[in-house]
Amino acid sequence: MTLTELLPSLGCEAADTLEPGVWPPNTTRGPGGELMFAGAPVSHLAARFGTPAYFLDEVAVREHAKAYRAALPEAEVAFASKALCTKSVLRWLAEEGLSLDTCSAGEIAVARSVGFPAERILLHGNAKTPEDLKAALAYGVRRIVLDSLDEIEQLGALAHGRQQVMIRVTPNVQADTHQAITTGTEGQKFGFSLRPEVHDNVDRAVEAVLAQPSLRLVGLHCHIGSQVSRVDRYEEAARRMVGVLTDIRDRYGITLTELDLGGGHAVPYLPGDPEFDLDGYARRLHVALAYECASHGFPLPRLTIEPGRAIVGSAGITVYRVCAVKRGSKTFVAVDGGMSDNPRPALYGAKYTARLVGRATHAPRRSMVVVGRHCESGDIIADDLALPDDIHAGDLLAVPCTGAYHHSLASNYNLIGRPPLVGVRDGVATILVRRETEEDLLRRDQG
Numbered sequence: 001m002t003l004t005e006l007l008p009s010l011g012c013e014a015a016d017t018l019e020p021g022v023w024p025p026n027t028t029r030g031p032g033g034e035l036m037f038a039g040a041p042v043s044h045l046a047a048r049f050g051t052p053a054y055f056l057d058e059v060a061v062r063e064h065a066k067a068y069r070a071a072l073p074e075a076e077v078a079f080a081s082k083a084l085c086t087k088s089v090l091r092w093l094a095e096e097g098l099s100l101d102t103c104s105a106g107e108i109a110v111a112r113s114v115g116f117p118a119e120r121i122l123l124h125g126n127a128k129t130p131e132d133l134k135a136a137l138a139y140g141v142r143r144i145v146l147d148s149l150d151e152i153e154q155l156g157a158l159a160h161g162r163q164q165v166m167i168r169v170t171p172n173v174q175a176d177t178h179q180a181i182t183t184g185t186e187g188q189k190f191g192f193s194l195r196p197e198v199h200d201n202v203d204r205a206v207e208a209v210l211a212q213p214s215l216r217l218v219g220l221h222c223h224i225g226s227q228v229s230r231v232d233r234y235e236e237a238a239r240r241m242v243g244v245l246t247d248i249r250d251r252y253g254i255t256l257t258e259l260d261l262g263g264g265h266a267v268p269y270l271p272g273d274p275e276f277d278l279d280g281y282a283r284r285l286h287v288a289l290a291y292e293c294a295s296h297g298f299p300l301p302r303l304t305i306e307p308g309r310a311i312v313g314s315a316g317i318t319v320y321r322v323c324a325v326k327r328g329s330k331t332f333v334a335v336d337g338g339m340s341d342n343p344r345p346a347l348y349g350a351k352y353t354a355r356l357v358g359r360a361t362h363a364p365r366r367s368m369v370v371v372g373r374h375c376e377s378g379d380i381i382a383d384d385l386a387l388p389d390d391i392h393a394g395d396l397l398a399v400p401c402t403g404a405y406h407h408s409l410a411s412n413y414n415l416i417g418r419p420p421l422v423g424v425r426d427g428v429a430t431i432l433v434r435r436e437t438e439e440d441l442l443r444r445d446q447g
């Protein structure tokens with residue numbers, strides 16, 4: 001029996017509790033069907049900033065950063081800025097002592113604009129452009145993670161002095177996640193292979209870097225994928241990477257001192273989704289690295305990890321207004337946003353929940369499909385969702401867990417301006433990124 005079949009018989013009270021785990025910890029139910037987000041009533045936020053809009057709980061972001069630093073006090077925690085790259089967010093995370101994983105000149109420009117310390121920044125990417133490399137060199141980004149022989153040559157020519165670099169390795173660890181976000185196996189585009197029969201393998205990469213006097217190899221990197229909940233996969237990657245560090249020492253006589261195991265830690269989007277066991281991860285990684293290093297007689301490298309989603313994902317919500325309800329062969333609740341502010345269901349089959357906010361109702365709940373306003377039938381936000389039968393145009397819907405890869409993946413499809421990103425702390429709301437206007441959209445079009 002599905003949740004929606006069960007809910008009418010449970011009554012409204014049970015159905016109206018906040019789904020555990022998926023809303024930011026500072027989100028609570030208020031009177032009259034209100035939702036309190038970081039101390040502010042969501043219906044007031046929607047009235048003030050319009051819809052659709054992304055809201056971000058600053059305290060939750062900072063708490064996630066603190067939790068990572070507390071769980072892994074000896075590791076460098078680099079926020080993957082691709083998850084959410086805005087000036088305020090980078091400023092908060094710099095203050096919390098995090099480092100930063102960037103993957104373009106644009107992300108470096110945002111980091112630079114807030115004075116994010118360059119020695120705490122890494123640059124990634126399987127196809128960095130000369131502009132990306134030059135931006136990293138100009139700002140003094142401490143580590144550039146190399147992902148092709150061409151890039152090694154290009155950076156070797158551009159760099160002066162001894163630019164610190166790492167080599168991205170394909171550890172061939174299956175992450176058990178969606179294929180589009182699996183990045184540590186053979187046959188996908190990231191990293192150098194460990195297979196001797198593959199031409200562009202790790203050994204060739206090491207030799208190519210050593211042949212460049214302007215580059216200094218300091219470590220290895222791997223990233224097995226995203227939305228990964230299995231800690232044993234990280235243990236496996238850590239063990240393999242120590243093996244590679246040891247092989248490089250034995251073959252080339254160099255002891256690399258840094259190991260970056262990437263990010264990818266899962267967050268729950270729906271009740272019942274697995275939670276990432278951060279303390280278990282920290283403990284098991286520590287044991288695995290200590291054991292492997294001791295058994296190979298290799299000095300413990302400095303560990304870097306790169307969580308993105310786990311820092312900002314569950315700190316954010318999106319609020320939409322219902323434009324129309326169509327009671328056809330299914331009940332479709334169409335809202336004023338959709339795949340332009342959240343392409344994740346279309347890209348990865350991602351699932352979301354949503355709740356009515358701002359008014360109380362005792363109407364029974366029925367299974368409905370929340371859809372967007374875009375001209376594609378795949379423009380679905382949440383399928384088979386139990387919503388009150390009296391839902392109507394003008395109602396507000398809040399969707400949790402939209403802090404990561406929503407603002408950053410948003411598009412202008414159908415020439416709809418991207419939503420604002422609003423930070424909320426202790427009930428005080430501040431626009432972090434304003435709504436995109438038709439004027440913004442027209443400005444680039446040269447006629």
Ligand code: LLP
Pocket residue numbers: 080082083101124181223225226227262263264265306307308309310344348404405409
């Ligand atoms: N490090 C590297 C090198 C990465 O490529 C990524 C993500 C991360 C760290 C951070 O992963 P996270 O902890 O955020 O899972 N758009 C997709 C996710 C793509 C992730 C790409 N790389 C989504 O919405 O699920």
